[in-house]
Amino acid sequence: MAVERLLPDTEAEDLIALVREIATDELKPLAAEYEEKERFPREQFRLLGRSGLLGLPYPEEYGGGGLSYEVYLQALEEIAAAWLTIGVGLSVHTMSCYALANHGTDEQRSTWLPDMLGGDLLGAYALSETNAGSDAAALSTRAVLDGADYVITGTKAWITHGGEADFYTTMVRTSPDGSRGISCLLVPADTPGLSAGAPERKMGMTGSTTAQMIFDGARVPATRLVGAEGDGLKLALTALNSGRLGIAACAVGLAQAALDEAVAYTKQRTQFGRPVIDFQGMEFLLADMASAVDSARATYLDAARRRDRGLPFKRQASIAKLVATDAAMKVTTDAVQALGGAGYTKDFPVERYMREAKVPQIFEGTNQIQRMVIARELKNA
Structure with a gap:
C-alpha cells in the first residue's frame, strides 16, 4: 500500500509520485529475475539518471535536484521498497559524490559533477580494506606523488559497484601520520593499473556487484585530489x-x-x-x-x-x-x-x-x- 507521507509542498508530492511510478512500473517487475541471475542493473541506473534521480540532494547548478534530505530520503525509500539493490546503489552513488560536491574546488565541481549527477557516470565509495573496515584509520592503500600524478598501490574491499562503477571516490594513505595521513582521490574506472577482483558470493542483494578493487601502480592526476592532503578520513x-x-x-x-x-x-x-x-x-x-x-x-x-x-x-x-x-x-x-x-x-x-x-x-x-x-x-x- 502507498505510504501516507507528510511532505513539505506539492512539488515534493509530485516528485514522490513520479518516483513511486518508476519504482512500481520499471523496477519492481525486474527485481526477482535480476537478483536470481546475479545481474547488475546498469540500465536501470541510467533510467534513474535520465529521470533526474541520481543527484537529488545536490545543487541544481551542477545538474542535481536541489532537494532537502527529508524529501530525498523518502524518494530513496520508495525505490528501495521496489528493489533494494537499486535503492542501496543510489545511496552509495550519492555518498560517492559527497566529497567532490562539498569539498572540491569550483573547477573540479564544474568539470566532473554534472556527469556524476546527471546519470552518465555511476559512482562507488572505496574506503574499506580487508584489515580496515570498522577501523577505517588503519587503511594501508598508498598513494605516492610522482610528478603530476599520484601512484596508488593496494586493495580496497567490499566495494559496492566494484568493477561496474565509472568512478571511485577512494581514500588512500599519503603519509604515515595515522588518521591524519589519509587523502581522497577521485579515480576514473578506466585508470591503467586499476582492476576489479571476482564478485563476492553473497546471501542477498546478488544483483548488486560487490568486489575488491586492486590498485597496481595506478596513476591518477594530482588534480583529482579532493580537499587537501590529510583531509581524507x-x-x-x-x-x-x-x-x-x-x-x-x-x-x-x-x-x-x-x-x-x-x-x-x-x-x-x-x-x-x-x-x-x-x-x-x-x-x-x-x-x-x-x-x-x-x-x-x-x-x-x-x-x-x-x-x-x-x-x-x-x-x-x-x-x-x-x-x-x-x-x-x-x-x-x-x-x-x-x-x-x-x-x-x-x-x-x-x-x-x-x-x-x-x-x-x-x-x-x-x-x-x-x-x-x-x-x-x-x-x-
Missing part, C-alpha cells in the same frame, strides 16, 4: 553520516515492502473458514511489524530534518541506521512467519527480503559501531 566519516541516513531509508523501504506482502497474503489466505488476518495472533504480529516500520521512518526523518537545518545530526544518523536496519531484519523475518510455508519459498519475495535485510546491519558501519558512536556522543554532550 574527515571527508569519509562526514560522508558516512549522510550515507547512514540513506541506508536507514533503504531499510525502511525493504521493511515496508515485507509488511505489505504480509498484509496482502494474510487477507486472502483462509484457515478454519476465516482470513488469517482476522486471528488475534496474526493481528498482533502485523501490528508490531507496522509499529516497527513507522518508528524507523520517524528516526530517519528526524535526523534528515536536523541535517537540513544545519544542526548536528551524527548521533541521530547512527540511531536511525541502527533502529531502521534492526527493524528491517525483524520485520522481514516476521513476514516469512506470517506467510508460513509459502514464505519460505521463492514463489513469494519475502524470503529474498529476509536475506537482503541482513547486510544493512553491516555496511556503512556495523550496528555495533553505531552503538559506539551513539554512546560517545552522549559522553561528550
Whole structure:
C-alpha cells in the first residue's frame, strides 16, 4: 500500500509520485529475475539518471535536484521498497559524490559533477580494506606523488559497484601520520593499473556487484585530489553520516515492502473458514511489524530534518541506521512467519527480503559501531 507521507509542498508530492511510478512500473517487475541471475542493473541506473534521480540532494547548478534530505530520503525509500539493490546503489552513488560536491574546488565541481549527477557516470565509495573496515584509520592503500600524478598501490574491499562503477571516490594513505595521513582521490574506472577482483558470493542483494578493487601502480592526476592532503578520513566519516541516513531509508523501504506482502497474503489466505488476518495472533504480529516500520521512518526523518537545518545530526544518523536496519531484519523475518510455508519459498519475495535485510546491519558501519558512536556522543554532550 502507498505510504501516507507528510511532505513539505506539492512539488515534493509530485516528485514522490513520479518516483513511486518508476519504482512500481520499471523496477519492481525486474527485481526477482535480476537478483536470481546475479545481474547488475546498469540500465536501470541510467533510467534513474535520465529521470533526474541520481543527484537529488545536490545543487541544481551542477545538474542535481536541489532537494532537502527529508524529501530525498523518502524518494530513496520508495525505490528501495521496489528493489533494494537499486535503492542501496543510489545511496552509495550519492555518498560517492559527497566529497567532490562539498569539498572540491569550483573547477573540479564544474568539470566532473554534472556527469556524476546527471546519470552518465555511476559512482562507488572505496574506503574499506580487508584489515580496515570498522577501523577505517588503519587503511594501508598508498598513494605516492610522482610528478603530476599520484601512484596508488593496494586493495580496497567490499566495494559496492566494484568493477561496474565509472568512478571511485577512494581514500588512500599519503603519509604515515595515522588518521591524519589519509587523502581522497577521485579515480576514473578506466585508470591503467586499476582492476576489479571476482564478485563476492553473497546471501542477498546478488544483483548488486560487490568486489575488491586492486590498485597496481595506478596513476591518477594530482588534480583529482579532493580537499587537501590529510583531509581524507574527515571527508569519509562526514560522508558516512549522510550515507547512514540513506541506508536507514533503504531499510525502511525493504521493511515496508515485507509488511505489505504480509498484509496482502494474510487477507486472502483462509484457515478454519476465516482470513488469517482476522486471528488475534496474526493481528498482533502485523501490528508490531507496522509499529516497527513507522518508528524507523520517524528516526530517519528526524535526523534528515536536523541535517537540513544545519544542526548536528551524527548521533541521530547512527540511531536511525541502527533502529531502521534492526527493524528491517525483524520485520522481514516476521513476514516469512506470517506467510508460513509459502514464505519460505521463492514463489513469494519475502524470503529474498529476509536475506537482503541482513547486510544493512553491516555496511556503512556495523550496528555495533553505531552503538559506539551513539554512546560517545552522549559522553561528550
